[in-house]
């Protein structure tokens with residue numbers, strides 16, 4: 001992919017990820033946040049956190065299934081946007097719902113399982129955001145960095161469970177997100193098992209003596 005094309009793609013991602021925030025700001029400005037503005041803001045930010053997080057996790061499966069390499073260039077940007085959204089989501093909860101009342105916030109995290117799950121998702125994303133710079137990738141080494149970044153899947157699982165547990169009976173959206181996550185995890189699992197099979201076969205080929213080789217015929 002050419003450099004201008006990559007820049008255009010990144011500009012598009014910036015636009016798509018910032019548009020919901022701009023719309024939210026506009027709705028706040030025009031007093032159009034519905035009967036429960038805090039809930040509306042929290043939910044909108046939560047929805048977009050989950051959408052962007054799943055989009056960032058879809059980049060590698062797109063390469064695996066369709067052989068596309070360009071989505072990989074967007075993975076980090078999408079991951080950072082997901083983190084920015086969850087920080088805002090968390091900020092609304094801690095400022096507007098609790099006004100930094102730490103003991104009550106802690107009690108809420110412990111008492112309500114869906115809040116516990118949300119917190120686990122946020123905490124799983126923290127080290128990923130902290131190690132997203134090129135310097136940190138170099139310092140950790142590509143192998144450790146890749147291993148650490150599997151936490152993105154832990155975050156996504158916790159986030160989907162967070163949504164499933166908080167949704168009212170009859171609300172279908174969280175199930176769609178759960179299906180999307182299962183598909184993404186399925187593609188990664190399939191790729192992993194293919195890689196393992198290939199590795200096992202390669203190992204077997206190097207250890208199995210070839211016909212007519214010295215190992216097979218010690219007298220030769």
Ligand code: HEM
Pocket residue numbers: 038039040042043044045046047048049050053086089090093115117118119120121122125155159160162163166
């Ligand atoms: C990656 C992490 C997270 C994701 C993806 C996420 C996602 C979501 C989603 C999708 C919703 C429901 C939106 C809707 O009904 O349309 C939601 C609601 C909510 N989230 Fe999160 N969340 C995350 C972390 C957190 C954290 C850390 C907290 C607080 C500690 C939190 C507190 C809440 C609350 C209180 C609601 C319900 C708001 C209401 O209905 O009044 N979330 N979140």
